[in-house]
């Protein structure tokens with residue numbers, strides 16, 4: 621994809637991977653809007669990246685998703701790229717979990733329902749724009765799950781599957797469908813300090829953007845690049861490795 625001259629809407633773009641991608645799109649000459657739940661995080665992101673546009677939006681809410689589209693159409697009608705990045709990760713013991721289901725369900729709503737609904741909401745708008753694209757952020761865990769984050773891993777496997785179907789269905793519309801497959805990246809995903817073992821976010825984002833610019837449709841990095849290209853036997857070995865740590 622051409623990284624310049626886009627108007628990019630990034631969910632969850634006030635921190636971590638979303639913010640690193642926002643920075644790079646801005647640097648390449650695109651306009652960027654980031655949305656998230658925390659107004660203070662959005663303000664911090666704006667201070668770091670002058671020119672960044674922000675909006676408070678909880679993608680867990682179907683009403684918020686619909687009003688986001690309405691707002692985009694009136695305030696940023698040139699949005700031609702939807703980057704579904706917002707996500708949460710919970711670690712939980714399936715046999716002993718005491719959390720209320722409504723709280724548990726949020727991981728499915730944010731990680732899976734929201735990107736599916738946003739893609740469907742935005743398709744009619746995007747197809748009227750030049751160089752339209754939908755980019756979904758999945759995970760290396762889409763291919764071999766981390767048993768300690770079972771719902772998370774399932775949502776990411778499902779989002780990978782949906783992305784393949786979306787690309788197939790949209791082939792004739794001109795909307796490109798791209799997938800970013802991160803490995804463990806050092807961000808605050810799941811809570812501060814849980815992903816310090818991950819790769820640095822800047823090195824990850826640089827590599828991803830370079831490969832998107834080169835026209836690749838599905839891009840991983842390090843272990844997630846290995847996972848997305850692995851055979852079934854290699855994935856089984858990877859599953860054992862991840863889950864014996």
Ligand SMILES: NC(=O)c1ccc[n+]([C@@H]2O[C@H](COP(=O)([O-])OP(=O)(O)OC[C@H]3O[C@@H](n4cnc5c(N)ncnc54)[C@H](OP(=O)(O)O)[C@@H]3O)[C@@H](O)[C@H]2O)c1
Nearest residue numbers: 632636637656657658678679706707759802804805807809
């Ligand atoms: N870091 C990793 O190791 C890793 C690996 C594989 C995949 N990923 C994926 O990469 C994406 C970005 O994660 P990250 O690592 O950058 O973590 P992060 O720093 O925690 O970023 C997640 C962002 O999503 C936003 N968000 C969460 N729930 C939201 C909601 N309901 N509505 C709107 N925004 C919401 C958060 O902002 P608010 O809380 O303010 O809403 C936050 O800015 C996620 O999809 C994650 O699953 C990350």
